[in-house]
Amino acid sequence: MGRIVGIDLGTTNSLVAYIDAQTGQPKCIPGPSGSTLCPSVVSLDTDGGVIVGEPAQRRLLTQPERTIYSVKRLMGRGIDDVQAELKLFPFRIAPSSNNVIRVQLGEKVFTPPEISAFILRELRNWAESYFGEPVDRAVITVPAYFNDAQRQATKDAGKLAGIEVLRLVNEPTAAALAYGLHEKQRGTVAVYDLGGGTFDISVLKLISTGEGDIFQVLSTNGDTHLGGDDIDHLLQAFVHEQILQHDQIDFSPHGELAQELRKELIALKHKLSEVEKVSLRFPLPSGKVFQYEFTRGAFEALIRPVVDRTMAPVRQALADAQLDPKQIEEVVLVGGTTRTPLIRRTVQEYFDRKPHTELNPDEVVALGAAVQANILDRGVQNMLLLDVTPLSLGIETYGGAVAKIIPRNSTIPASAQELYTTGVDNQTGIDIHVLQGERELAKDCRSLARFTLRIPPAPAGLPRVEVKFLIDANGILQVGAKDVRTGEEHSIEVQPSYGLNDADIERMLEDSIEYAEQDFAERQLIEARTESESILAATAKALANPKAASLPETERAKVEQSVIALQEAVKGTDYKAIRRKIDELNHATEHLAEILMNTAVQAALQGKKVAEV
Amino acid sequence: MNAPIPISDAPLVCWSCHERTLGTHFCTSCGKIQQVPEHSDYFAMFGLPRKLWIEMGALDRKFLQLSWKLHPDNFVNATPEEREISLRQSSELNDAYRTLREPVARVEYLLAIEGARVEGKNKQQAPPELLEEVFELNESLDELREAKASGGDTAVLKQRLESAKKNFQDKLTELDGELQVVAKDWDKAVDANDQAQRKSVMAKLNELLNHRSYIRNLVVNVQKELL
Numbered sequence: 029m030g031r032i033v034g035i036d037l038g039t040t041n042s043l044v045a046y047i048d049a050q051t052g053q054p055k056c057i058p059g060p061s062g063s064t065l066c067p068s069v070v071s072l073d074t075d076g077g078v079i080v081g082e083p084a085q086r087r088l089l090t091q092p093e094r095t096i097y098s099v100k101r102l103m104g105r106g107i108d109d110v111q112a113e114l115k116l117f118p119f120r121i122a123p124s125s126n127n128v129i130r131v132q133l134g135e136k137v138f139t140p141p142e143i144s145a146f147i148l149r150e151l152r153n154w155a156e157s158y159f160g161e162p163v164d165r166a167v168i169t170v171p172a173y174f175n176d177a178q179r180q181a182t183k184d185a186g187k188l189a190g191i192e193v194l195r196l197v198n199e200p201t202a203a204a205l206a207y208g209l210h211e212k213q214r215g216t217v218a219v220y221d222l223g224g225g226t227f228d229i230s231v232l233k234l235i236s237t238g239e240g241d242i243f244q245v246l247s248t249n250g251d252t253h254l255g256g257d258d259i260d261h262l263l264q265a266f267v268h269e270q271i272l273q274h275d276q277i278d279f280s281p282h283g284e285l286a287q288e289l290r291k292e293l294i295a296l297k298h299k300l301s302e303v304e305k306v307s308l309r310f311p312l313p314s315g316k317v318f319q320y321e322f323t324r325g326a327f328e329a330l331i332r333p334v335v336d337r338t339m340a341p342v343r344q345a346l347a348d349a350q351l352d353p354k355q356i357e358e359v360v361l362v363g364g365t366t367r368t369p370l371i372r373r374t375v376q377e378y379f380d381r382k383p384h385t386e387l388n389p390d391e392v393v394a395l396g397a398a399v400q401a402n403i404l405d406r407g408v409q410n411m412l413l414l415d416v417t418p419l420s421l422g423i424e425t426y427g428g429a430v431a432k433i434i435p436r437n438s439t440i441p442a443s444a445q446e447l448y449t450t451g452v453d454n455q456t457g458i459d460i461h462v463l464q465g466e467r468e469l470a471k472d473c474r475s476l477a478r479f480t481l482r483i484p485p486a487p488a489g490l491p492r493v494e495v496k497f498l499i500d501a502n503g504i505l506q507v508g509a510k511d512v513r514t515g516e517e518h519s520i521e522v523q524p525s526y527g528l529n530d531a532d533i534e535r536m537l538e539d540s541i542e543y544a545e546q547d548f549a550e551r552q553l554i555e556a557r558t559e560s561e562s563i564l565a566a567t568a569k570a571l572a573n574p575k576a577a578s579l580p581e582t583e584r585a586k587v588e589q590s591v592i593a594l595q596e597a598v599k600g601t602d603y604k605a606i607r608r609k610i611d612e613l614n615h616a617t618e619h620l621a622e623i624l625m626n627t628a629v630q631a632a633l634q635g636k637k638v639a640e641v
Numbered sequence: 642m643n644a645p646i647p648i649s650d651a652p653l654v655c656w657s658c659h660e661r662t663l664g665t666h667f668c669t670s671c672g673k674i675q676q677v678p679e680h681s682d683y684f685a686m687f688g689l690p691r692k693l694w695i696e697m698g699a700l701d702r703k704f705l706q707l708s709w710k711l712h713p714d715n716f717v718n719a720t721p722e723e724r725e726i727s728l729r730q731s732s733e734l735n736d737a738y739r740t741l742r743e744p745v746a747r748v749e750y751l752l753a754i755e756g757a758r759v760e761g762k763n764k765q766q767a768p769p770e771l772l773e774e775v776f777e778l779n780e781s782l783d784e785l786r787e788a789k790a791s792g793g794d795t796a797v798l799k800q801r802l803e804s805a806k807k808n809f810q811d812k813l814t815e816l817d818g819e820l821q822v823v824a825k826d827w828d829k830a831v832d833a834n835d836q837a838q839r840k841s842v843m844a845k846l847n848e849l850l851n852h853r854s855y856i857r858n859l860v861v862n863v864q865k866e867l868l
Contacts, residue, residue, distance in 0.1 A: 194717055237702075239709045404717040412709055438739055441713065441732035468865075498732055501713045 030162035032194070032405050033057075033155050034202075034397025036169050037144060037182065039100040039255060040224030040364065041065040043394035044151040046159075047402045054206060054395035054402075059154045065390060066154070070146045071095035072133040080150035088287050092118060094134040098257060101225050102129050102140040103185075104177030106526045113253070116261050118287070127526050141528065142536055144185035152191060153551070160552070165192045167401040169393050171226040172198035173250030173341075173418045175464050176476045176505050177526040183502065184528055188536055194404050196502040199223070200230035201245055201415055202396025203362040206387060215357040216246075218346075220375050220383070221393075222338060223363035225255040229342045231349040231356070240410025247348035247437045248418045249341035256297075256365040258334045263293045266330060267308070271318055285313065300327050301367045328370045335374050342378065348437050359383040364390050414439050417499050424461035424470040433497060436466065443498040447512070454485040460495065462505065475525040481509055481518060493518065549603060556606040560598045563610060567591055570620055575627045579620055590616040653678065656722075666710060666730065674711070674726050682754050683737035691751060692831050693824035695741060704738045745853070748820060748846055751827075757843040758850070768852045771812070778805045778859065785866055799867060806863045809856050816853050823849065 034054070036043045043064055045056045056064035061082055071084035072094045079087065087095045101113055106127045114121065122130040122137045130137045148168075155163045170182050179196055186193035200219035214234050221228040228250040235242045267289065268279045279286045292310055299306045300322060310318045346353060359375060361383045366372065375383055387395065402408050416437045422430035423446065433444035448458050458481040465473030483491045492512035499505055509518035523529065528536070567587065570576060576584075594609040653675070655662045660670035665685075667674055684691050687703050709715075711734055716727040740746045752758035785798045823845050830838035 195714075235705065237705050237709070239706075242705055242708070244705075404714055406718065412712060412714065414708060414712070435739075439735040441728055442735050442739070443732040444736070498728070500728060501731075 030164035031155065031159055032165045032167075032401045033152075033163055034167045034169075034394055034399070034401045035148065035151055036199070036202075036394035036397055037100065037147065037185070038068055038223060038393075039098050039226060039257065040068060041390060042068050042147050042151055043391060044155050045391070045394040045398035046155065047398050054398040056391050056394055057155050057158045059150075064394075066147065066151060067097070068100065068147055069095060069097045070099070070133070070143050072136055074134065076136075078146050080146050089284060089291070092284055092287055093120065096120075096131055096133060096143060098225055099131070099140050099143045101253065101257075102131070103144065104140075104175065104179070104181040104526055105129060109526075116257075128528060128532070139528065139532075139536070141181050141184040142188055144182070145188035148185055148189035148191060152189065156551070157555075164190075165194050165401075165405075167195045167197055167397045167404065168193055169199045169202050169397045170196050170503075171223075171250060171252055172200050172221075172228040172230050172248040173226070173252050174503070175252075175419055175474050176503070177474070177524065178252065179503050180524065180527050183504065184533055187533060193502075195400060196504075197397055197400045197413070198228070198230065198245070198248065198415055198503075199226075199393045200228045200248070200360075200362060201232070201243065201413060202394075202400060203360055203392045204230070204232055204243060204396070205399040205411075205413065206392045206396035207360055207384060208399075216349075216351060216355060217358045217360060218342075218356045218379065219360045219362060220338070220342070220366065221250075221362035222365040222371060223255050224365070225253065225257050227251045227254040227338050227341065229338070229345045231345050231351065240412065242412045242414060244414045244439075245416045246351075247345045248416055249345040249348070250418070251337065251341060254334065254337055255363070259297060259331050259365065259368075260290060260294055262330050262334065263297060263327075264290060267293065267310075267318075267320065270320060271312070275312055275314065275316060275318060277312055277314065296322060297327075298367075300324050301369060324369070331368070331370065335368075335371055338371075339374070339378070353379045356381065361385050362389055362392050415501075415503075416440060417442060417503055419464045419474070420466055421476075421497060421499065421505070422463045422465070422470075422473060423497075424463060428470045430463055430465075430468060430470050430473055434499060438499075440499050440503060441501055443496055446495050446497070448481065448493045448495060449489050450483060450486070450491050451488055453488050455488065456483050456485060457481065458483060458493065462497070462507070476505060477507070477522045477524050479507065479520045479522045481520065552603040553601055553606070556603045556610070557598055560594055560606060560610060563613060564591060564594060567613065567617055567620075570617065570624055573624060575624055576620060578623055583616075583619055587613070587616045587620060656726075666707070674716070674723055674730065676726055677729055677733050681733075683740055683750060686734060686737045687741065689741075690831065691755070692828045693744075693747060693751065694828050695747070697742070700738070700741060704734070707734050744821065744824070745817070745850075748824060749850060752843060752847055752850070755843060757847060759847055768855065771852075771856075774805075774808070775859065778802075778809075778863070781805065782863065782866055802863055802867060806860060806867070809860050809863075813853065813856055813860070816849060816856070820846070820849050820853070 031046070034045045043056050043066065045054050047053070048055045058064050059066055059081060066081040067085040069081065069084040069088060071079040071087040071091060073079055084095055088097060096119065098117060101117070102110060102119065107121065107129055110129065113119070120132040122132045124130050124137065128139050130139055131143065152163050166186065168182060168186055170179055182196060183193050200221045203219050203221060204217055214236060217232045217234060219230045219232065228248065230248040231246045233244045233246055235244060271277050271279065279289070289310060292308065296306050296308055304324045306322050308318070308320045308322065312318055356379055359379045359381050361372065361375065366389050372383065400413065403411050403413070417434065417440050418436060420432045420436045421434040421444070422432045425431045433446060434442050450458065459478065460481060461470065461478050462476045463470055463473035464476050467473050481493050481495070483493065494510045494512050496508045497505065498508070507520055507522055509520050510516065511518065571587065590609070590613040594606070594613050597606045597609040653662050654660070655668035655671060655673060656676060657673040658668060658671035660668065662668040662670060662675065665675070665678070687700065689695065708731070711727055711731040713724065713727045713731060716724045740750045749758065781798060781801050785795060785802060788795045788798055823842060827839070827842045827846065830842050
């Protein structure tokens with residue numbers, strides 16, 4: 029079995045973390061550029077290759093029609109759900125979209141789980157290069173307020189990336205784990221998590237028992253379409269309006285110019301968290317430069333509606349936990365957007381308590397995912413997480429009403445049994461419509477799935493079918509049915525209302541082979557060969573250096589032997605053997621390198637003296 | 642010799658090692674997690690008698706103790722069978738805790754497993770002592786709907802409905818108090834093993850629950866119109 033990691037699959041950035049065996053502390057893994065943040069941006073190259081992260085982000089400006097960001101907003105949603113977003117995001121939705129959105133990237137079409145799978149694969153590559161070992165299992169975080177379809181889509185993304193998803197963990201809960209509050213604290217904690225595209229509030233209770241510490245989530249609430257993106261949109265709309273008035277230039281939100289401006293405005297937003305005043309200078313196609321000075325006060329007035337929108341879920345979560353703000357003993361801020369001073373102030377005033385901000389708000393969720401991954405892998409046995417389902421589960425009843433069978437904030441796993449019978453003689457099917465949400469009418473709730481119970485013909489009211497609805501520890505629904513009289517299990521084909529069915533997933537798995545880069549050993553081989561090439565070239569160059577003449581003959585022979593051994597190893601496919609020969613050669617050339625280094629230093633020193641004279 | 646054994650007294654046999662087991666959650670022979678017994682109920686899950694007074698602190702402690710053992714997090718690397726059983730056991734545990742924690746849900750559940758829960762024959766039937774008030778309330782609701790439809794003045798009607806709503810909410814609180822009193826009678830009847838008394842207490846509890854759900858529906862309906 030390979031390594032296990034924790035992944036934060038974010039709207040704006042994604043991260044991968046693990047538990048450092050020496051310190052026992054979670055740590056984020058850096059990518060090739062040294063940053064631990066992988067921008068959640070995916071771009072399709074003209075040769076069909078997939079580009080993820082920073083290089084893809086650069087292509088937002090040069091190849092916007094082949095590049096997508098914020099795809100998390102589309103996860104588990106249908107075309108009707110995203111009409112409002114389409115006005116704000118440059119998503120190119122393919123005409124074939126209906127209950128699963130399909131996004132056009134260049135000449136190809138992908139579903140949101142497939143695009144998310146590209147991001148997950150990239151993170152797995154980061155981790156594998158870092159460990160030098162394969163990674164095959166992960167804990168992935170999701171917004172606490174994600175519904176069943178959004179969770180299922182995230183799980184599908186893991187499957188498409190070839191990762192076994194051990195658990196979906198709610199982001200605020202993960203953050204609480206990362207803070208390790210259980211080590212010094214008992215009592216109630218509120219986690220306020222405002223990310224790029226989602227908002228969550230969770231209220232937890234920390235309990236110590238004889239067996240260890242329990243994190244019990246009491247309630248959760250939120251908005252899966254509220255975040256830093258909304259602040260960006262307010263800024264964009266404001267500046268577009270200014271430019272339209274002063275310079276009569278109308279920005280299409282899809283164009284390259286708008287992307288360039290968006291990038292500038294995000295940088296400006298970040299600066300306004302540090303300083304009181306920032307000037308925007310933006311060159312227009314007309315040759316003029318648009319200038320505007322933002323003060324923090326004006327910025328805060330502009331974004332106040334976004335901050336206010338987070339407070340209704342906060343109040344609801346506290347009411348559901350039957351707590352007053354005063355009864356909360358610790359407050360934790362999570363998500364890059366909580367760097368905004370207005371948000372920090374608002375939360376601090378509401379709870380009358382200084383919130384925790386010690387951990388990097390961008391990394392804290394991934395760190396928590398690594399902690400949970402370690403718990404599941406039995407690395408830690410004295411911590412337990414009890415989470416809840418954010419939304420009530422219901423069944424459509426007569427007249428389009430909804431009968432709630434599992435209330436929101438129930439600890440998961442949770443289940444409910446319902447007994448059904450027929451209304452007319454020889455009826456052979458009963459249609460069941462499963463919904464999620466708090467409203468009373470089916471049309472106002474989120475449709476999760478429909479299925480038909482198949483019944484052998486019998487007089488009306490005689491059949492007895494018991495249907496068991498179960499929400500698992502990932503917050504995902506499972507349905508089973510049993511004939512009460514015969515005890516026979518019914519198999520049911522559940523058609524998800526929004527999302528991929530098993531056949532879709534199978535087909536995508538086959539398609540994804542095209543994109544799945546070489547497996548781990550193959551990539552290691554390529555890396556080892558590349559490294560061999562450069563070290564062989566460097567050795568040849570060093571041996572040819574006149575100063576190398578002072579190297580004793582026995583040592584020169586040793587170096588030449590090692591060179592031949594490495595050249596032989598490179599012809600094979602065993603990356604470990606190549607690595608060993610690289611190490612041998614490195615060892616053999618130590619003295620040679622020293623000689624050359626000394627001459628180089630002398631040369632440099634002499635050169636310096638010459639210059640000084 | 643071949644006397645029948647009630648199914649609820651059948652010996653438990655471990656699904657994995659096929660030995661007899663005395664434990665309710667784990668096999669006393671091989672330690673494997675066990676299926677939820679066919680005839681188990683929420684009270685049995687917590688090792689409680691079928692009584693309505695429950696000490697909440699003890700219930701909370703038992704819930705956490707069982708969560709440690711049964712939660713799917715403990716079975717991530719176990720066999721698919723064990724994972725499935727853990728999922729069933731821990732969802733059953735959570736369902737039981739959710740039900741027993743709430744006094745009204747607890748009464749409702751007790752009546753259901755005792756086979757004594759009978760919902761009102763006609764759900765639209767008001768408790769007799771409330772008939773007059775319900776009649777007035779419905780009239781006010783109709784008037785409000787008419788006023789809304791014709792764009793008439795709704796302020797006075799809304800005020801009248803607000804006070805009616807408050808009145809019925811008070812009735813709910815009253816009923817909950819009554820429910821607790823009768824719940825004590827139930828526990829006494831169980832202690833005395835008085836079958837006749839048990840039956841009459843259950844009928845009383847059932848009636849109270851029906852009244853309660855009727856009034857709750859009323860309050861919800863009024864709330865909808867007032868929004």
